[in-house]
Amino acid sequence: MPLATLQSLTFVGVRPIPVQIEVHLSAGLPSFALVGLPDAEIRESKERVRSALLNSGFEFPSQRITVNLAPADLPKGSAAFDLAVALGIAAASGQLAKAELQDWVFAGELSLSGALTGVRSPFALAVAARKQAQQRNRPLKLMMPKAQAAVSATVPDIAVYGAVSLFEAAAHLVGHGTPMTQEQPGCPTTATGQALDMAEVIGHQTAKHALLAAAAGQHHIRLVGPPGSGKSMLAQRIGGLLPALPFEDSLDISAIRSLKGEGDSFSQARPFRNPHPSSSMAALIGGGNPPAPGEITLAHQGILFTDEVLEFDRRCLESLREPLETGRVNISRSGHQSTFPARFLWVCAHNPCPCGWLGHPVKECRCTPEQVRRYQAKLSGPLADRLDISIDVQPVEHQALLQGSQGEHESGSSAALLTQVLKAREVQLNRQGCLNGEMTPGQISMHCKPEHSAEQLLLSYAQKNHLSARALHRICRVARTLADLDDAANIQKKQVATAIQYRKSLNLPTIPNQVALNGIK
Structure with missing residues (x-):
């Protein structure tokens, strides 16, 4: 035939x-x-x-x-x-x-x-x-x-x-000739260079602990502070707090990079993507005809760091809502639909106001209250609601910087922090089969029950601030992660208080008297 x-x-x-x-x-x-x-x-x-x-x-x-x-x-x-x-x-x-x-x-x-x-x-x-x-x-x-x-x-x-x-x-x-055969028993890992060490960051103890919690529980985090305060330096080191990728996931992510034309090699290092604020919708989310993956897919199982996040096009930012909730992005074109994986840890950073000096201990903010409100409103409420942690990053005093330059580091290395992350993640996976940041409402009700005093504190804060159900659940998730890091079986009052403090920082439109006076003038 x-x-x-x-x-x-x-x-x-x-x-x-x-x-x-x-x-x-x-x-x-x-x-x-x-x-x-x-x-x-x-x-x-x-x-x-x-x-x-x-x-x-x-x-x-x-x-x-x-x-x-x-x-x-x-x-x-x-x-x-x-x-x-x-x-x-x-x-x-x-x-x-x-x-x-x-x-x-x-x-x-x-x-x-x-x-x-x-x-x-x-x-x-x-x-x-x-x-x-x-x-x-x-x-x-x-x-x-x-x-x-x-x-x-x-x-x-x-x-x-x-x-x-x-x-x-x-x-x-047909059995003649000997074309080259490259059959190997293993899959070598490409050299990815040394990860940046958290020990190089002087001060910022609160921010470091927040990054530790974000890495341990897969919690999206925002860093807010004036220029030069260390936001980018901190964000670039969170990759050292995450465990290496499982082998099968590494193959899939390396294949995605290959399809995108970003190299044909294997690596078990988690992706770290840092798109520029001028990135288009297709570059960030994915698109084209036929659809091609964007930065959020290239960041799958890794980190998406959006520095100066308020400078991004608002439509691009709003398009992050679906991937942050579902871990994937659906792109429809005439004739077919493409679904790309997009389960990443979102780390974003921005200044508190257009001039950048709002809240600085020395420099004076030159913005009016309306300018500050308009600037901070670029990150919509629904999108900010999907952030678990927000930290105010202030400049470190010169004295501490000079001491640090002489080798007096105030915190452990990334390797030491990674040990804590691995232990906390093991507890989470054994308890509910997923990380705390990925828990469903049913799992939250089952595994995030706080002690009585902690529950009263959480209830009081929720009622006073009219929290949404999503915001309340995210506080519970972060508190559960903090308890896991403390090796505590139950969520205690101090962990709820810390999670609330991380949540309070999301209420950015609090205009200091200094800015209000500028507006009156």
Whole structure:
């Protein structure tokens, strides 16, 4: 039967889709048809495949050739199908044994001479082939250009074979020739450099403890203070307080980076993304046609740090609401919808007012009350309500800075703080199966019951400030994390008081007398 079937891969957003390539030869006037919603890049492959076959010593059949790319309802746009189509034509015409094509995934673009040229996102292709093999419960082999095989072969549990040409790939399939094999038992970790150490930060004990709680319980945090007070320095070191990623998550996140074109390498370090305030909606959230992941997806399982958050476009900030609640973002386009993972720890920082000096112990704020209110209102109430912790970061006295420069650090290193984070996270996972910042309302009712005195304090604060249910739950979550850090079985009054203090800092529009007087003048 003049029919050959091969396997390849494509991606919709960051989701891998197996593509079955069927090649059928039939009697009739010579023709070459590609069906299955191919785009221009694939339709042009007909000429590349024809020339590559002829220049590689194969005969191009003078028959009616039909190539189907299934699933047929999925638009496809990649020249990586060239290798599979060419081998399929050779197999359907009897020039290759069809049995040799089983248990292979093919990816590679062909030049007119028959040479294999590079494909996009080789690391992501290898990760996708590995997942496909696991789903089918049988081993698969990946054939791709030799220049990229070494990159893909760092993915374990998938045999990656490289070939420099169509002839070499076909020779291997029939048992002749020795194309390069890069099969490795493990997946090496790329060097990511030394994480910044929290011990380098002098002072800021309250902010450090808040960052410790944020890392331990996955609580979104905001740092507010004048320029040069240390907000960015603190935020850049929170990555050292987070444990390394689990192996499977590391593969997925490295594959996302590969698809985005940000390198084909493996790392178990958690992502740290710091988008510029001028970032567009598509750059921050994701978008385009077809949809591509944005910064929040690149920060998945890591940290999204939005410095000068009030300078971002308001529409971009409001788009963070859904990902902060659900851990994913849905982007709809005509014809299909893409869902990207976006479960990150949000760390944001900004000045308290346009001039930056509101609340500074020495410098005078030059803003009017209306300017301050308008500036702080850029972060809407619903979005601020999703922040668990807000800390006022004030400049450290010169005396403390000079003492610190001589090696007198006031706090432990990131490694010491990480030990506390790991212990607290283990307690949380054993108790409810998730981190405190991810608890559902039912889990909060079950695991966040405070002691009587703590409950009275929380009730009094909630009634006095007319807290929403979300705000009340977030205070309970933070208090539970503080109790876990203190190795306390129950939530005590001091932990509720600290969580309330973290919450009070969210009420930024409290205008000091100094600013009010400026407005009167």
